[in-house]
Amino acid sequence: MEVHRLNQLHTEQAAKPGTLGMLIKKYRASPDFIDGEIGKSPRTRADYQRVFNYLQAIEDTPLVWFTQARIVKIRDKAFVKLKRKSANYVVTVLSVLFKWGRLRGYIKDNPAAEIPAIPRPKSMPDANRPWQDAEREAVMIALPAHMKLPMALMMYYGLDPNDAVKLPRNAAKDGMVDTRRGKTGVPVWIPLPSPLVEIMEAAPKHDAITLCANSRGKPWTYSGFSSNWDKLKDKYLEQGIIQPGLTLKGLRHTVASILAELGYNDRTIAHMLGQETEVMARRYSKRANRTRKMKGGVADFEQEVSRRKTEVVKLGK
Missing domain, CATH: 1.10.443.10 (Intergrase catalytic core)
Structure with missing residues (x-):
């Protein structure tokens, strides 16, 4: 109900031309977002809407203002407030939004396209580990x-x-x-x-x-x-x-x-x-134990090393 209420606010309020708010409004009304066949699933739309709600404070910002450096600042600010995963998702949604807008002539390029994600801390244990x-x-x-x-x-x-x-x-x-x-x-x-x-x-x-x-x-x-x-x-x-x-x-x-x-x-x-x-x-699958696959490789490697060792011995004689 809260998401629906916020959706209505976005629909009812007139967005200023050439702004982030205008692009969000047009994207949210497009088949790429709402169509049941080619658009986003209800869960994804809800996830995107949370990002749009977070960006509501800068909706009046002209699209020409957005650069890679400024997107990085938005990402870093979101990292402080929302933590790493959500900050990276903000950049992901902005990239989708700007790509959609670029293809329709609302913006010249996609300043969020090549923004790197905030890396996962090396000390952080893997989330959702495989079950034994x-x-x-x-x-x-x-x-x-x-x-x-x-x-x-x-x-x-x-x-x-x-x-x-x-x-x-x-x-x-x-x-x-x-x-x-x-x-x-x-x-x-x-x-x-x-x-x-x-x-x-x-x-x-x-x-x-x-x-x-x-x-x-x-x-x-x-x-x-x-x-x-x-x-x-x-x-x-x-x-x-x-x-x-x-x-x-x-x-x-x-x-x-x-x-x-x-x-x-x-x-x-x-x-x-x-x-x-x-x-x-x-x-x-990154944590998969590829021992079975590597057994053949190790056996072949061992055989090749032994062969070379034999050749060296022969040459020494």
Whole structure:
């Protein structure tokens, strides 16, 4: 409701020509933003709107004022107020906005296009680390019956938690899961593995319109499932069956890591995760243990070193 109210403010107030506010208003009214097929998903629109709200104080600023140096200052100021991730997202949204405006003649170039992101501190632990094999097994055994299916959808498909709990009841049919990634809109069409079929058949029966339902037989909300998981996670930590740093989104990293260990390329991993590009796939799988892939390389290297050593010995004689 608050986002809707702020959206109305942007719609009702007349933006000054040639300003950032004008560009935001025109972009927000364009099919590239609101169209259900080619535009942004509802979640992404809400994320963008938070950035537009943050930039509201400088909406009257002429577009010609924006330069790379000034965008960097905006980024750095946002870093102080909003922290690193949000500051980088401000630059991302500005880059999308200016690119859209440049293609339509509202601005000559995109001053946010090549602004580097504020780097992640080296001392900061990785967010959403992959789950260990033992953790996945222990959690699936310990979980209440009504939480097993949504967790399994995240575990076997790498579905985002929000997508998993909102999956329509008819999404699983003919031995497949047919859905779309909520944030990107990218289709996800994957065969049902036998363990997931067994979990689905054992799940408590319900009449909800979603595939998964809570203990009352009603559709899960992300906040509801997340809240239940957080309570159980604390309990599992005390019992020692999981280690610190476990998150629901970490299961996406787990799926990507396992696929990378098996030798699948970034494009395949991106398809599995419903990503538009391979960038996030590489990020999700960066911690993958590529030992299997490297065994052959190490063996070949060792053989080549031995061969060269033999040649040296022969030449010495």
